[in-house]
Amino acid sequence: MIRFYTATLGCKINQYETRSIAEAWCGNSGRGRSPEAIAEKAVEVDDPSCADVILVNSCAVTANAVSDLRQSVRRFYRDNPEARIIITGCAAQVMGDDLAELPGVVRVVAQENKAELLAGPDAGGAASTADQGSDPVFMPFHISEYDRARPVVKVQDGCSHRCTFCIVPLARGRSVSRPVAEIENEVGRLLAAGFREMILSGVNLRHFGRDLLPRQDFWSMVAHLEATFAGQWAGRARFRISSLEPGQLDNHALDVLAESRLVCPQLHVSLQSGDPQVLKRMGRGHYSPEQALDFCDKLRDIWPEYGLGADLLVGFPGETEEQFENTMDVCRRLPLTYGHVFPYSQRPGTPAAKMTDQVDVPVRKQRAARLRAVVNEKKKAFLQHLGTLPELLVLVQDESGKGICEFYAPCRIQAGGCTLRPRSLVRCRPVELCSGVLQCVPV
Structure with a gap:
């Protein structure tokens, strides 16, 4: 053994x-x-x-x-x-x-x-299963269990959009989508195993479905899962969507989210920069910061309360102080509730690593710290606001009462000696914000 x-x-x-x-x-x-x-x-x-x-x-x-x-x-x-x-x-x-x-x-x-x-x-000794010949193949990974309370459901792999800073296409190859029937089967297995929140995840969800027949997109897949599972599981289980590209934030997305009874009111966006010129140098000129701002304004009509995270990359080659301030301004205007801020890191084999106008490392780190301060203030204000709500639906992550609510805010359930079952959803009332964690009691 x-x-x-x-x-x-x-x-x-x-x-x-x-x-x-x-x-x-x-x-x-x-x-x-x-x-x-x-x-x-x-x-x-x-x-x-x-x-x-x-x-x-x-x-x-x-x-x-x-x-x-x-x-x-x-x-x-x-x-x-x-x-x-x-x-x-x-x-x-x-x-x-x-x-x-x-x-x-x-x-x-x-x-x-x-x-x-x-x-x-x-x-x-077997041949590559990821990219043989002209058509990449989705690797046969699948799960029936998970070692965490929130399992990941992999729906897509690889990326066919070569951002100038990113090593992922070199590491994972071109985009390939998982057949919708396999996704549906895995979601069903995990629900049957007792999981009540799962993360629909991929490397670049914007590319989902382009290689499937008939061709579709990520939001069509979400709508299919909704039609399949909402009748039985609405209010008893939920989906959380992994990182999205701003280019996916369109009217189709709004329509699907407006009809959904399973998707958590929280999104995470791979924004990277709030300056259009920096985005172009990144190879991400297919969307604008204004697109994300406009979508978030419209989303408020569907979700009066929602969590919003973003990936943000600062100190990209050629980024001026003015361009960095444009990112700061966009982040102040977005209804961010948390964010992942990274100073640019040169990766071998990427076009950005060869650019001559590299930003000094101390400047990269200093800009990251300044942006994190803005994001952290917004996160603190959002947590304080959630503390005024009458009720939250908290996923129990372990026996101690650690949990996460629908808005992707950390919670701690004070059960008063009652047993908490990991993976379960518990309706709670927030009573206190302590060290960035919402203290809650079951209702």
């Missing part, structure tokens, strides 16, 4: 793929796999020092992500030098030879070959 430990760095898609591999290694046959496909069964352990195999699912989106990967692998080797360390994921795709030299590493599996691991820790 092989004992294995998994470590996931990076995005929700990595989390999903790790869980799918772990299910396969534990002998969960799932769709299209038989237990006999893995010659030697395995058991997952919580302590890497007890593991025979350590699987590290890596990220390469920033230099810090790669640094974290190296540190993690060295720590695993130091604490358990007998373990076989396998590295897969995006960093394995773009810098596999370097990672193979790290101590304890016995195998590096490129992202494009990650599905090989479904057959077991020692499987390998």
Whole structure:
């Protein structure tokens, strides 16, 4: 019996793929796999020092992500030098030879070959399953369980839009969509397993459906899930949408959200910059900041209260102080309730890394700090506002009462000795805001 430990760095898609591999290694046959496909069964352990195999699912989106990967692998080797360390994921795709030299590493599996691991820790040698010939193929990852209260449902992979700063197309290849029937089946499995909130996630949801027949888009898929599940699950389960591009924020989106009884009133937008010229240099000239502002104004007619997050990248090559201030202004005008602010990180192999007008690193960090201060003030004001609402619907994340409400705000349920069941939705009344967390009592 092989004992294995998994470590996931990076995005929700990595989390999903790790869980799918772990299910396969534990002998969960799932769709299209038989237990006999893995010659030697395995058991997952919580302590890497007890593991025979350590699987590290890596990220390469920033230099810090790669640094974290190296540190993690060295720590695993130091604490358990007998373990076989396998590295897969995006960093394995773009810098596999370097990672193979790290101590304890016995195998590096490129992202494009990650599905090989479904057959077991020692499987390998198959051809790439991600991008053979002219048409990329959706890898056969799927889940029936999850190690968190909110499972990810992967609906799309890869990206065909090459932003000048982004290494993701090099690491994950071109966009490929999951068939809607497979998405529907997985949502049904997770609902049957007791999950009451799931995250519809992809690398670039704007590209969903372009490669399917008949051609469709992300909002059509959401409408299909709504038609399939809302009759039974409205008010008892919910979907949360992962990061969207501003180019998706159109009238179709408004129509689908207006009819939805399952989608949480919260969106996360990959805005990146509030300056049109910076967006063009980023290769993101297909939308404008005004498009996001206009959509948010219209969305208020559908959702009187909603959470709004954004990804924001500052210090991009050539960004002037005036252009940065344009981003600050857009963020002040948007109804942001939180945000992820990153200083630009040069990634090898991307056009932006070769641009001559690089912003000094200290300036990048200083601008990130200034923008975070604006976002944090808006987050604090939103949490204070939520504290005045009569009721919130909180997903229980663990037995201690940690939870998250429909607006994507952190909560803590004070159950007064009553047992809280993780994965369940509980109607609560907010009573206090303490250290950025809404304290709530069941109603």
